[in-house]
Amino acid sequence: MKKYAIVGLGGRARFFYEALIQDYAETTEIVGLCDINLTRMHVTNKRMVELGGKKVPTYKHNAFDQMIKETQPDCIIVTTVDRTHHHYIIRAMELGCDVITEKPMTVDEDKCQDIINVQKKTGKSLRVSFNYRYAPLNSKIRELIMNDTIGKVNAIHFEWLLNTRHGADYFRRWHRDKRNSGGLLVHKSTHHFDLVNFWLHSQPDTVFAFGDLMFYGRENAENRGVEHFYYRAHDSEYAKNDPFALHMKDSSNLKELYLDAEQEDGYLRDQSVFGDGISIEDTMSVLVRYKNKALLTYSLTAYSPWEGYRVNFTGDKGRLEVTSIEDVYVNGQGDASKEGVLKGMSITVYPQFGEAYTLEMPIQLGGHGGGDPALLKDLFSEKAGEDPLKRAATHEDGAMSILTGIAANKSIASGMPIKVNQLIQF
Template structure:
């Protein structure tokens, strides 16, 4: 029997899920309704269903009619791809109404909302899945395999450097993510992927977190140092924006225009705010130290204004070292070809035994985003899951543990103190 799905939040990330549902999983799934705070955006999602995927339009409900949607459509599963700070609201209410949930990462943005989700799962017995597609990328799975098989013995330390370039990285400072209340900042919204990978690779959990950093490049306070002397609030309609390499033109991209510019009349949301404007309170330069329950340590950095996109990692073990270098295809969310998301332009995994010759590890890539990882994630969610020796499917506990590293990091940034992760949330594990 087909499972019925509804989706709440039809912004930039939503099509990854609903497009797959109607294109690839019609035998196992039925998409029955969309929900969003903006009717124009709802109508555009329906237009994409009809014009791009050649399927019938579905019922739409505004956000204040979420309960009505669930009661009327009777879905088995609610997919949550709304603004991060609203995730908990829909996750909790969906479970209270008897539905399971698939949620985009991050599961939520702070400890209080995390606890509320955990408590609701305990109370209702419903299931929550968090969509960590990075786990499924072949090179990331291979790293887990190498560590599990003892290629470098016991891993004692990890150095993890993540680089966001001036196309992708800047985009977080144009959008709603620029306000930490909406996104939890990059330590939660973006780094949850990376912290989850470390948990996944080392098969452990964070214990103590210390973070430092700040807004060092973007924001009005840094504009003069960047040579910015002409200010504008948003790019649309601004002559100054035409001279700004960080500006995006919503009018010139039909997808961005339809999803955001045409929808402004309803909610006033500007997708093209200046990265050197007011109202930015998230960090663009971050360093984090983590001690794990298995005694391994992590040094992590994220910078959002670099000339290339990707990451470099070194795993140091009792019998050697693994060095990883990955460069990814940069993109603007909702502004480009989503099939290019996570596309690799360079990838290297090298094992350096303590005694013996170093060697390069070959990884087979497949068709689809993140080296073929995205289709595997989608099949796990919507198709017939295959037996997975690496246990890549992420539960609500995985979702919570990954964001708790970032949430602890945010608390550390605010207090200047190291934070014990287990003091933040009771995961209610027996």
């Protein structure tokens, strides 16, 4: 039996403990839970028992070392606030554990360098859970490019749209403070930049970016004529008719994990997206040159009427055009296995000389476009087998995905292009 402990028990932890208990119980065991909040640990233990698992010891965040000493896990799963990922990743490796971390691996270049140094020193395995690599649509794109369908890819245009349900959620919770998340160019776009690295089998060289808060925040709301403001949705009269408000009392998951737990740590999950204190951008454009000379133009907006992405590849033998429309729930509110469920997708191939054709892509079950079940199998199954697409993401993959976003943040702040290889050393 391989033993796991989980640190950070917000909405994302459920994705991992549900899988371990329901699908991989014959070969895995959860032996410990760690969090800053006792209520969330109690709720997690209760839910694990309801799923058929067992109650396990719980440890406050300052007893992380004690948890490892007493429960002897083989691997730590890190699902804490992004800015603390590095602390638990590094300490776990120093104490002899392998690590699986939620994306992003960390939020800035200094923490990234510290992780790389400790991994090199300890030799422990560090996996980053990039679900989207495993989605059949994205795997098919990698396969087409590998098979020279459109030749050498020279240019990519990548547009990602977060809707007013999902996108707004980053402006209600801890992500709204850039110190916690690195902003959406790190927290969210790490998925997208990793996909480009994966598709191209290359790494970013130079990054230039623009970004601003243009829709959310108090100033933008005032400019649109909003008259009534509130700090948080709970017990607010003004929030009752606000389509952007999150009412945690209406969701048993959110109520148990956050509303009932906030008296311990003061974390408010339902802040107004049109309040003060937001330091992340909601509208971003990025230009990247890769080591293989390919060019990427990328945009991210967090207030679109629909959710999903369009990506077009131009190669020296043709072009791929891809559209993916998704349905995403608010994190912590619904079934973690259904986040990013596909509603529609298409891949059209345009040979340079020949008739265009569209590939049939059946809708896949599971979150992140069908990627979640395949990722979990790769992480936890003893029968995962060899993967010709090499989708398993290492610490180096985790670093290269966030470094595009970190460089973009630096470019936004300085107005200058940023060389990625000047940020860290492997």
